[in-house]
Amino acid sequence: MSKSSVIEAPRTAAQAVGCCPPLSGAVLEVSQAVTAAAMFKALGDPVRLRIFSMIASSPGGELCVCDVLDVGVSQPTVSHHLKKLREAGLLTSRKEGTWVHYAVSPGVLGALASLLQLPA
Amino acid sequence: MSKSSVIEAPRTAAQAVGCCPPLSGAVLEVSQAVTAAAMFKALGDPVRLRIFSMIASSPGGELCVCDVLDVGVSQPTVSHHLKKLREAGLLTSRKEGTWVHYAVSPGVLGALASLLQLPA
Numbered sequence: 001m002s003k004s005s006v007i008e009a010p011r012t013a014a015q016a017v018g019c020c021p022p023l024s025g026a027v028l029e030v031s032q033a034v035t036a037a038a039m040f041k042a043l044g045d046p047v048r049l050r051i052f053s054m055i056a057s058s059p060g061g062e063l064c065v066c067d068v069l070d071v072g073v074s075q076p077t078v079s080h081h082l083k084k085l086r087e088a089g090l091l092t093s094r095k096e097g098t099w100v101h102y103a104v105s106p107g108v109l110g111a112l113a114s115l116l117q118l119p120a
Numbered sequence: 121m122s123k124s125s126v127i128e129a130p131r132t133a134a135q136a137v138g139c140c141p142p143l144s145g146a147v148l149e150v151s152q153a154v155t156a157a158a159m160f161k162a163l164g165d166p167v168r169l170r171i172f173s174m175i176a177s178s179p180g181g182e183l184c185v186c187d188v189l190d191v192g193v194s195q196p197t198v199s200h201h202l203k204k205l206r207e208a209g210l211l212t213s214r215k216e217g218t219w220v221h222y223a224v225s226p227g228v229l230g231a232l233a234s235l236l237q238l239p240a
Binding site: 023025030037041042044048056113 | 143144145146147148150153154156157158160161162163164165166167168169170172173174176177224229232233236237
């Protein structure tokens with residue numbers, strides 16, 4: 001068995017939001033609002049947001065859970081936050097040996113940014 | 121006394137976030153994360169997000185609370201959601217006669233979008 005294996009496929013949340021008009025362009029449909037709100041909710045905790053920014057800004061775009069340090073919470077709490085971010089479709093994960101590595105889901109930052117874009 | 125009066129000054133949350141590097145550029149400082157997370161949290165409810173998009177997309181950029189209709193919740197719940205959005209610095213409000221009118225805080229959409237921007 002390979003040492004490195006993908007343990008979770010990227011969710012389609014980013015694409016679902018990417019499809020949507022910007023907030024300032026039209027009233028969001030209920031289904032669009034449900035998807036986008038889940039992502040905003042996951043980013044709505046300061047520690048979780050810092051962990052997300054840590055992964056988003058890491059060289060190579062991927063970070064081992066073992067390198068999520070100095071965020072002021074215990075390792076189990078870090079894992080809980082990472083799970084919430086993954087469940088919202090914001091992160092993908094990959095197991096390599098003992099450790100899980102996290103990356104920002106493809107397209108998710110762009111999708112959220114376009115949701116928030118101002119009218120041209 | 122004037123019929124129209126400003127009942128709340130715009131908060132500086134947008135500027136506070138606007139100052140910050142994009143998530144993908146550097147790890148957020150704790151104070152930046154606290155401000156931004158409060159805004160994301162306020163957007164992290166589907167009904168609240170739809171109400172916000174209703175205001176953001178309204179012609180003229182302002183909406184009377186009396187025109188926030190068909191969102192599937194009672195008027196008191198609408199008022200509760202609007203209060204949360206205002207407290208997070210996402211909306212400003214203005215009283216005109218009997219009704220309160222809401223608008224997206226200046227700069228807030230751009231600030232959140234730049235927080236989520238991808239590296240150049």
